[in-house]
Amino acid sequence: MRTVLVLLFLLVLAAPARADFEFGMEDEGLLLSNPHLAPGAVAAWRELGVDVVRIHARWWEIAPARRPSHFDARDHEERRYKWARLDGAVALVRSHGMRVMLTITGPGPLWASSSPRRRNPRYKPAPRHYAAFARAVATRYRDEVDRYLLWNEPNQHGWLQPQWDCRGRSCTPASPHLYRELVRAAVPEVRAADPGAEIVVGELAPVGNDPRSVNTPVKPLRFLRELACVDERQRPVRTGRCRGFRSVHADSFGYHPHPQLLAPDAPNPDLDEAQFADIERLKDLLRRLRSARRLRVGPDLHLTEFGYQTNPPDPAVGISLSLQTRYLQQAAYLAWRYRARGLSFYQWDDEPVVDRGPGTKRYSGWQTGLRFNSGKPKPVMATMPAPFVLDEPERRLWGHVRPDALRTVDVLVRPRGAKEFRELVTVRTGADGVWTRRIAVTPGAAYRYRWTPRPTLEDPDPAPRLSRIIDLGQREKSPYKASLAR
Numbered sequence: 001m002r003t004v005l006v007l008l009f010l011l012v013l014a015a016p017a018r019a020d021f022e023f024g025m026e027d028e029g030l031l032l033s034n035p036h037l038a039p040g041a042v043a044a045w046r047e048l049g050v051d052v053v054r055i056h057a058r059w060w061e062i063a064p065a066r067r068p069s070h071f072d073a074r075d076h077e078e079r080r081y082k083w084a085r086l087d088g089a090v091a092l093v094r095s096h097g098m099r100v101m102l103t104i105t106g107p108g109p110l111w112a113s114s115s116p117r118r119r120n121p122r123y124k125p126a127p128r129h130y131a132a133f134a135r136a137v138a139t140r141y142r143d144e145v146d147r148y149l150l151w152n153e154p155n156q157h158g159w160l161q162p163q164w165d166c167r168g169r170s171c172t173p174a175s176p177h178l179y180r181e182l183v184r185a186a187v188p189e190v191r192a193a194d195p196g197a198e199i200v201v202g203e204l205a206p207v208g209n210d211p212r213s214v215n216t217p218v219k220p221l222r223f224l225r226e227l228a229c230v231d232e233r234q235r236p237v238r239t240g241r242c243r244g245f246r247s248v249h250a251d252s253f254g255y256h257p258h259p260q261l262l263a264p265d266a267p268n269p270d271l272d273e274a275q276f277a278d279i280e281r282l283k284d285l286l287r288r289l290r291s292a293r294r295l296r297v298g299p300d301l302h303l304t305e306f307g308y309q310t311n312p313p314d315p316a317v318g319i320s321l322s323l324q325t326r327y328l329q330q331a332a333y334l335a336w337r338y339r340a341r342g343l344s345f346y347q348w349d350d351e352p353v354v355d356r357g358p359g360t361k362r363y364s365g366w367q368t369g370l371r372f373n374s375g376k377p378k379p380v381m382a383t384m385p386a387p388f389v390l391d392e393p394e395r396r397l398w399g400h401v402r403p404d405a406l407r408t409v410d411v412l413v414r415p416r417g418a419k420e421f422r423e424l425v426t427v428r429t430g431a432d433g434v435w436t437r438r439i440a441v442t443p444g445a446a447y448r449y450r451w452t453p454r455p456t457l458e459d460p461d462p463a464p465r466l467s468r469i470i471d472l473g474q475r476e477k478s479p480y481k482a483s484l485a486r
Helices: 002-014 028-033 038-048 084-095 127-141 175-193 220-227 276-291 321-337
Strands: 022-026 052-058 099-105 147-150 164-167 170-173 198-204 252-255 301-306 342-346 388-391 396-400 405-414 422-428 434-438 446-453
Touching (some): 022 301, 028 038, 028 084, 052 084, 084 099, 099 127, 127 147, 127 175, 147 175, 170 175, 170 220, 198 220, 198 301, 220 276, 252 276, 276 301, 321 342, 321 396, 388 446, 396 446, 422 434
Parallel strands (some): 052 099, 099 147, 147 198, 252 301, 301 342
Antiparallel strands (some): 388 396, 396 434, 405 446
16 A cells, blocks of 8 residues: 555656646657657657647648548548547657647648639638638547647748739738638637637747748738738728628737747847747737737737757758757746747757758758757757756846756855855745746856756656756857856
8 A cells, every 4th residue: 555655646746737837849740750759759858848749730631632522521530531640649748748739730631722723722721621620620639638729830831822912013911811710710619629728829930021922921920910900000900801800819829939040139120020039029019909809819928839940950041059059048038038838849850951952942941959860969958958047137047947846946156266066045946847046146156056856656766966057257258148058
């Protein structure tokens, strides 16, 4: 009996609490297309302390390429649906104690387009068909998933077309209005299938362009204003596609704040774009649209896709490995300061490098991984379990223990000229493993922190661990204000 009680105690300690600030991961290519590597990766995510994993429910892969007669697209048990890959990915993540958020995304099969004769499945997907697929997804996974994200990056032509309606040189945005109708059709179906689930809309890419063609990506803040049918001064628009406007209803908003080559606190001067440093600009517009009842979406903001491409392997658009180590820590801290619900990193492994010629397109694919394509960890992996930031203007130390500590961390200091670290203060963490402390910063000192992970069945008596060091006596020149572990 005593053994059983001890095991139950350890299971309770090992079970991840619902985090206030989530640490997320996404690599749907690995999860859905690489069954040999996926189990090891998911186990590593759990050891790293990941709370939630984002997976795509790919409409074009799951639905039949040709619509059979008497096909009920709302019924997930229709035998023509192909759920095996997604079933396996969701079950694998859940078996390791992590939550799943599902992005229900197109493009769909060609028959789901409003104009299938164009032979383009991205062109004007029919809202009723998308809603039926969303109903099937939410019904199938309602016992395993509690958050659904509606579409991926609808302001990018690779996911939704057309982005613009153009008549000669005059172009007006089309994708925000297409997306509004997709969401308005899908939300009631998801709500009916899984009433307690959270529904997330947006999922916008952070940049776009002025229109050069019908498929030029729409800038995200322009997209939002068009979605809400307001002009640049947030005044209602009641003509054209906004005639008879009805707002989007959802629980929260998702966003992809990829900074590309910018530091996390380096702003984009284009006021219609919003990268990592511009999240307050995004939040301000969302607040205004909510207040005007033009966008009926709750206040939570999920940063559901984020990463930096690195050099190596990509010299065209990659930052150095040392900058990736620093930037990902700073981004986690800033996301917490922005009061985002969480930050999800994309991705685990780099995609294979394919040389496609000169210029910025020389290397295709995403090279934002925490590991190289070979599986070798990048240097950033040394700080992922315990990011550590000193915000000097705020005189604040901040860390996020992953997996979370037994509710306390010991902050250690090594004064200038000293050889050993000593305890400075003990700080309690939140339920999510986040801790923060204001201190009197000592010039030339070094800081780190120590924590003891929660016991598990595999390691019932874990040893204390140490974060990397912030050394103010060996400070690197950096394009931003914070000092970070290295």
